[in-house]
Amino acid sequence: MMKYCEACGRCADTRVTDKKEIYEVCGERIEVDAQILVCAECGEEFFCEELDNATLVKAYNEYRRRHKLLFPDEIKKIREQYGFSQRSFSKLLNWGDKTVHRYENGSIQDKAHNSLLLFLKNPENMRIYLTENEVMLDDNQKAKLLKTVDKLEQDSQYRGSNKIVNLFFGEMPSIENGFKTFDYEKFCAMVLFFAKKSAGLLKVKLLKLLNYSDLVFYQENGISMSGARYVHLPYGPVPKNYDLLFGMMSADNIAHIEVEFDNGYERHQVIADSEIPKGGLSGQELAVLERVYEKFADFGSVEISNYSHREKGYMSTKQGEVISYSFAKDIRLDVF
Numbered sequence: 001m002m003k004y005c006e007a008c009g010r011c012a013d014t015r016v017t018d019k020k021e022i023y024e025v026c027g028e029r030i031e032v033d034a035q036i037l038v039c040a041e042c043g044e045e046f047f048c049e050e051l052d053n054a055t056l057v058k059a060y061n062e063y064r065r066r067h068k069l070l071f072p073d074e075i076k077k078i079r080e081q082y083g084f085s086q087r088s089f090s091k092l093l094n095w096g097d098k099t100v101h102r103y104e105n106g107s108i109q110d111k112a113h114n115s116l117l118l119f120l121k122n123p124e125n126m127r128i129y130l131t132e133n134e135v136m137l138d139d140n141q142k143a144k145l146l147k148t149v150d151k152l153e154q155d156s157q158y159r160g161s162n163k164i165v166n167l168f169f170g171e172m173p174s175i176e177n178g179f180k181t182f183d184y185e186k187f188c189a190m191v192l193f194f195a196k197k198s199a200g201l202l203k204v205k206l207l208k209l210l211n212y213s214d215l216v217f218y219q220e221n222g223i224s225m226s227g228a229r230y231v232h233l234p235y236g237p238v239p240k241n242y243d244l245l246f247g248m249m250s251a252d253n254i255a256h257i258e259v260e261f262d263n264g265y266e267r268h269q270v271i272a273d274s275e276i277p278k279g280g281l282s283g284q285e286l287a288v289l290e291r292v293y294e295k296f297a298d299f300g301s302v303e304i305s306n307y308s309h310r311e312k313g314y315m316s317t318k319q320g321e322v323i324s325y326s327f328a329k330d331i332r333l334d335v336f
Helices: 049-066 072-083 088-092 099-104 111-120 123-132 139-154 156-169 184-197 201-219 240-249 283-296 300-308 325-330
Strands: 002-005 012-024 028-037 228-233 236-239 254-263 265-272
Touching: 002 028, 012 049, 028 049, 028 325, 049 201, 072 099, 072 111, 088 099, 111 123, 111 300, 123 139, 156 240, 184 201, 184 240, 184 265, 184 283, 184 325, 201 236, 201 265, 201 283, 201 325, 236 240, 236 300, 240 254
Parallel strands: none
Antiparallel strands: 002 012, 012 028, 228 236, 254 265
8 A cells, every 4th residue: 555655755655563552541551562554665654543443442452351341242242132222221221321332332331330231141130130220111121121031041052051151261351362252152153154155164174264264353353253262283273172162063053063084084074054143243244254265265174274384373382372362463364
């Protein structure tokens, strides 16, 4: 991309480089790894709204991590499990009309609001909240909410799957999971996207597609798509405990691995058993998944594995170690 450089006095090529920057978030100084646009000839810095916004998101996410605050997507998930719009959820909580909208779009919530949201994450606590507080809901709305709470409490899949997810994937947001707690539903939606898009998709290739998708999304948004942690294994980066995840997906009739034999070799093919839930992937997420798919459409499992072995994150770690999302800035995808 060409831009006019005042230092050079003419239009010049630009490049993206890394730089440590300090942002003040809620009165606290936060140092982050920023990407900035500079003149390729003299190094003069240019304003780039997209890169600046991504760095600000990183700073906000680091503040949330330090203070154990819910991330925007986690707040949205709590709201949506009860079937509320942003405005109606704010009304239920006796907050301003646009409060939830602001939190879900990146504003930092105060600690009292955060504590209430954490409390209401558990459906049993929502029942307590409705019993002990005056809420601005009419009788029909309250009855509908209680019916939803009943369903959540009785849903064995909800209770069972969440216990497993919390046990094996319940880490606090950090750079290792892209500042997002693991989202099983989102992970499943990503698997279904690639399984339906790629005929005869093999497990090895899928695991690399998931890794690149999370890294690219983190690079552009300061938060990963699924919250999965990726570890260094001989065939490249893979989601930690991926075998357990595939077992859960098979039990939930979402997707399964079908083993075939071809000239004495095992082929582990990914088969989709369900549709991607409506709203399971945002437009922004779908765009990233499409780009990753297009980049590797003609790659086989061996090719994409070899490609991933040359990534800095993989080369900088040993077998079994978690590959930090901090390496997202170094990914080698020419299409991006």
